[in-house]
Amino acid sequence: MTALPTADDIAHLDATDPLADLRRRFMLPDGEIYLDGNSLGVASHDAMAALDMAARKEWAQDLIRSWNSAGWFDLPVELGDRIGALIGAGPGQTVVSDTTSINVYKALHAAIGLREGRNVIVAEAGSFPTDLYMAEGVISTLPGMSLRLEGREADRIEDLIDDHVAVVLVNQVNYRTGALRDVTELTRIAHGAGAVVVWDLCHSAGALPVELDASGADFAVGCTYKYLNGGPGAPAFIYVARRHLGQVDQPLSGWWGHARPFAFETGYDGDPGIRRFQCGTQPILSMRALKGALDIWDGVDMHAVRAKSMALTDLFIRLVEGKCSGLGLTLTSPRDPQERGSQVAFAHDDAYQVMQALIERGVIGDFRAPDVLRFGFTPLYLSFADVARAADVLMEVLESGSWRDERFAVRAAVT
Numbered sequence: 383m384t385a386l387p388t389a390d391d392i393a394h395l396d397a398t399d400p401l402a403d404l405r406r407r408f409m410l411p412d413g414e415i416y417l418d419g420n421s422l423g424v425a426s427h428d429a430m431a432a433l434d435m436a437a438r439k440e441w442a443q444d445l446i447r448s449w450n451s452a453g454w455f456d457l458p459v460e461l462g463d464r465i466g467a468l469i470g471a472g473p474g475q476t477v478v479s480d481t482t483s484i485n486v487y488k489a490l491h492a493a494i495g496l497r498e499g500r501n502v503i504v505a506e507a508g509s510f511p512t513d514l515y516m517a518e519g520v521i522s523t524l525p526g527m528s529l530r531l532e533g534r535e536a537d538r539i540e541d542l543i544d545d546h547v548a549v550v551l552v553n554q555v556n557y558r559t560g561a562l563r564d565v566t567e568l569t570r571i572a573h574g575a576g577a578v579v580v581w582d583l584c585h586s587a588g589a590l591p592v593e594l595d596a597s598g599a600d601f602a603v604g605c606t607y608k609y610l611n612g613g614p615g616a617p618a619f620i621y622v623a624r625r626h627l628g629q630v631d632q633p634l635s636g637w638w639g640h641a642r643p644f645a646f647e648t649g650y651d652g653d654p655g656i657r658r659f660q661c662g663t664q665p666i667l668s669m670r671a672l673k674g675a676l677d678i679w680d681g682v683d684m685h686a687v688r689a690k691s692m693a694l695t696d697l698f699i700r701l702v703e704g705k706c707s708g709l710g711l712t713l714t715s716p717r718d719p720q721e722r723g724s725q726v727a728f729a730h731d732d733a734y735q736v737m738q739a740l741i742e743r744g745v746i747g748d749f750r751a752p753d754v755l756r757f758g759f760t761p762l763y764l765s766f767a768d769v770a771r772a773a774d775v776l777m778e779v780l781e782s783g784s785w786r787d788e789r790f791a792v793r794a795a796v797t
């Protein structure tokens with residue numbers, strides 16, 4: 383085994399990091415190392431300033447005029463295009479609206495509408511559960527429709543895709559293990575069987591390069607409060623490939639999706655473009671915070687983000703495995719950085735307690751049932767020194783057994 387990186391090696395990595403300068407734009411709490419940006423991204427000075435402006439001036443002073451004067455009404459499509467630029471989507475195909483769960487519902491219905499006569503949705507048993515719950519909800523509205531799951535009906539999702547399948551709902555990055563799928567390849571296989579694909583990008587948007595247009599994707603959804611740092615409950619996005627716009631429908635036919643919302647017509651006539659995927663009035667304050675957060679991404683090279691992400695996760699795995707051997711950890715993320723997203727998961731029999739002890743020591747990751755310690759690595763604001771320190775604290779917690787204290791066994795509602 384090669385020697386572990388020294389403090390000098392780590393200092394060198396930070397000194398030559400092309401993204402290092404972006405850290406100062408974030409409001410990182412003192413004395414903490416935040417390895418949970420894959421669950422809730424960090425606040426930024428940019429987002430805070432935008433939120434403040436939106437609340438104090440646009441809302442408090444300008445009131446109703448701000449729908450026009452501050453561009454509130456067009457924010458969903460404006461921000462959609464900016465996110466589109468980060469996920470390889472040309473303009474006019476992405477809108478910020480609602481939640482990821484709701485967007486899964488819209489996308490599945492829209493996709494099924496494109497494939498009449500087919501009656502199967504394929505998804506992953508190991509998917510983030512809300513995607514499956516929403517698929518169940520869709521099925522409950524469509525008699526004859528059924529769900530086939532990777533991990534239940536077959537080991538590989540590819541083996542479930544045949545000419546009964548209308549749509550494949552799949553995560554680019556698995557939320558628990560970080561395993562990464564090839565968007566182009568799976569899309570090609572689904573198209574070969576006549577199915578369409580809904581990609582869930584919650585753990586890839588802002589974490590790695592995504593090329594939706596180039597990969598032939600049909601639909602995609604994702605969060606903006608994870609790697610995009612939009613803030614708690616920031617609205618999600620939905621992408622619909624241009625070739626499907628004008629041909630697709632979605633059942634949440636609210637007035638914001640109408641072709642002429644301010645004509646106040648009696649009947650629904652859906653917008654022919656991406657606006658059709660909106661429903662009702664959007665959380666403008668959250669959108670304005672997101673707009674601030676997205677300013678940080680201007681000029682950021684997603685390939686540099688990916689390179690740093692792979693280096694951060696690699697360093698963490700090397701240090702943890704080197705320092706914590708025999709202490710009950712098993713890597714459950716892919717070892718090859720090309721095959722994982724921007725997170726690292728280790729299984730441990732008492733993962734919940736260990737994570738609580740880490741959090742008390744200022745290393746914030748999260749626990750995912752049943753036994754996973756999950757650490758997210760966000761290249762815009764983490765340093766290599768943070769990673770080294772986190773590995774040391776993990777070693778100290780495991781070696782000392784401090785996690786065995788009974789106060790760490792009390793479960794909170796949100797883990």
Ligand SMILES: *Cc1c(COP(=O)(O)O)cnc(C)c1O
Nearest residue numbers: 481482483484510512557582584
């Ligand atoms: C975080 C996450 C969600 C969250 O959905 P919300 O509707 O925003 O609560 C959905 N899917 C995946 C894969 C996620 O990681």
